[in-house]
Amino acid sequence: MKKWVATTTAILMVLSMVLLAACGKDGSNAMAEKQVLNVGFISSEPPALDPLKGTDEISSLIMRHVLEGLVRLDEKGNPIPGMATKWDVMDGGKKIIFHLRDAKWSNGDPVTAQDFEYQWKxxxxxxxxxxxxYQLFYLKNGEAYNQGKAKAEDVGVKALDPKTLEVTLESPTPYFISLTAFHALFPVNKKVAEKxxxxxxxxxxxxGNGPFLLKTWIHDKKIELVKNPKYWDAKNVKLTQINFPxxxxxxxxxxxxxxxSLDMNRNVPTDLAAKLLQEKKAKVIHQPSLYFYIxxxxxKPFDNAKIRKAFSMAIDREAIVKNVLGQGQTPATGWVPWGIPDFAQxxxxxxxHPSYIQPKANPAEAKKLLQEGMKxxxxxxxxxxxxMYNxxxxxxxxxxxxxxxxxxxxxxxxxxxxxEWKVFLDNQTQGNFLVSRLxxxxxYMDPMTFLDLWVTGGGNNHAKYSNPQYDALIKQAKSTADQKVRMEAMHKAEEILARDVPVxxxxxxxxxxxxxxYVKGVKIEADGSFTFTYAYLTEK
Structure with a gap:
């Protein structure tokens, strides 16, 4: 999510919101007898539903409904209790103590602090x-352990008892508590995973420990979720089933x-979008997300920066958003997209920042750079x-x-x-491509979530890009809670990306x-993710 995106569009808002549709035809909001939601969202098989392996939006969507982390996010993107009822921040932000609620896994086991410690390690x-x-490199010795330079017991996450989790960070990290709402930091049942x-x-x-259970997973066909009666807030979950064909x-x-057959459609055909919007049969929203090529x-030949830049300059982004897409998208002018805040300003x-990328192509300069690069x-x-594309x-x-x-x-x-999506992701990971879409x-709502993708050896750095100066700037930005210092370092890092053009x-x-x-309460988080936990259906 936040994750690799499977489609050309993905739901978003800069501020979280709840989609409250109009009342039923009779003017009432009477609950429908049948609380089954049919969602058109998934275009292909989710690659993984284990937090250890899931990196894409489809896997994340399902995991957000069958698992739950220490916190959730409210309508403004702020952390609120999830598996943790409260947390204490100490030592200038370097230590956080999470206090877990009495919650159960779907098999009846208690959710414990040990489950979080186990999964993070x-x-x-x-x-x-x-x-x-890398999303757990914020933990003390997290990166060192991942690189074989420290032991598991040295990592800054420890279950003090079944309901108390102590987290020690390398440096104060303003967004770490919110990051625990991200699926990569969800717990898994230690006994189940080890067995x-x-x-x-x-x-x-x-x-799982989320609001829904994974009832059916017919590979390459559908996923069905049903309400989890053991979920700690089950009394407020109204849907009995969600179907994802x-x-x-x-x-x-x-x-x-x-x-x-569907209550929601998020893949509106491009050639119909303008007409449906005009007739008010569809809505459009913006998303703090980016479509790009890597x-x-x-x-060869993309081991040469001038050749990469030549191919980039030969793309007319204005023509793409106007003639190919036509749904209100805007040409990207840099690596970090619209909707992401600069906390210092x-x-x-x-x-x-200035526009690092021009909307229109520059054929003359592109040809010149290509010739220089080839030489x-x-x-x-x-x-x-x-x-390569999915x-x-x-x-x-x-x-x-x-x-x-x-x-x-x-x-x-x-x-x-x-x-196909899963094969596509496998080829990306293995480096079996020259140019690929993503x-x-x-x-989380911070420029870092885009910029730390490209550090040397990063897990999602499929461009295999490496620049020591870039790495140093990202490290600097992660080593302080001073927003002015953080933002300045990340702006400099983005300038380097614009020069080197790995993406x-x-x-x-x-x-x-x-x-x-008749569908109410569908929530769109600040990061653009759907949440159906508290959705419900009224009479048609």
Whole structure:
């Protein structure tokens, strides 16, 4: 989430909100007898429902409903009690004591502080190679343990007793408490995970502590959740079931919504979006998220910065958002997208730096840089260039547009390769690509969630980018709670990204979605994530 994004659009708001649709046709808000919600959200199989392995928005969506962390986030994005009823901040912010409530796992076991300690160290264990391990480098000796330079018992997380968790940080981290609402920091049942390492791959073995249970998981077809009677706040959960069919086609999903098979559609076909918005049959919201292409900096020709920059400058982002998308997106002008705050200047980040990327292509300069880069790299001609994207009509249209731009503006022939979501992510992780699309939703509302992606050796650094100066600036920003120092260091880091171009931002996200009037209480978090915990249906 915040995670790799599977579609060209993803739901968001800069401020969290609850979607309260209009009253039923009779003007009442009477509860419907049947509280079953059918959601058009998932385009393909979620790769993982174990916090150790999940890195994408689809996996995160399901995990947010079947698991729960120490805190949740309120409508303004502030932490509120989850598994922890309260927390004490000590030692200038370097130590936090979380006090857990009496809660149970779905198999009846008590949720304990040991479950959190176990899972966080499991994330950091170098043998597990978790891509999200870096989100726990904030813990004292967390990074050292992950690099084999410290022992598990040296890590700054300790269960003092079954209901008390002590967390010690390397440095004061203003957003750490909020970060515990992120799925990578969710607990797992220690006894279950130790007995069956594959517990998270099947509904029959899945054990959670969230508001819903994983009732059905038919791979490549659907997921069904049912209300968890053991959830600590079950009395306020009104839905009895949530159905997530896997729908890989926008037109199919739209027709299912129109026919009444779905209560929500978040993949509105691009060619229908403007008409539906005009007729007020759909809504659009902005999201603090970014659509971008990454270059594999370890493979020729993209091991050369000038060649990367040439390909970036040959993209007409203005034409893409206007002619290909047309849903209110804006061309990206830097790496951190709209909606993310600059805490030192009390403005949006995008308002506090120059435009590193121009909306329109610059063919003349791009050709010049390409020639210079090829000369530097000793290349008389380019190898075959390919763009990899996951199967989705929107990604295909964008890839085709960029393919044409690179042909027109650089004279380069480009091959397109589309893969199913899980296979696509595997190829990214293994570095089996030259150019690939991605989307990133923030893990928390701070520029760091975008900028620490590209540190040397980072779990999600699929560009394989490395720059010691960049690493030092990110480390500096993470070593202090002084917002002025933090923001200044991160602005300098973004300048380096703009110079080195391991990634090339394309546009800032919007989402056109449809929601039936009788669906109430669907919450959209500050990071753009859906939460259906307190949703309910009224009479139609």
């Amino acid at each position: 499991r994330m950091l264990d170098p043998k597990n190679a978790s891509e999200y391990a 069956n390492p594959k517990w998270g791959t099947d509904a029959k073995t899945y054990v 896997f729908i890989g086609d926008e037109q199919t999903e739209y027709q299912m919504y129109v026919s009444g 270059f594999n900096t370890k493979k 009390n403005k949006e980040w995008v308002q506090t 530097e790299a000793g290349l008389s001609q380019l190898p075959e260039i390919s763009i 199967t989705h009509e929107g990604h295909k249209k964008i890839a085709e547009a960029i393919q044409q731009m690179w042909k027109k503006n650089l004279g380069v022939d480009v091959k397109l390769t589309n893969l 989307g990133w939703i923030p893990d 090339t931002p394309i546009y800032n996200y919007t989402q056109v979605y449809q929601l039936k009037d």
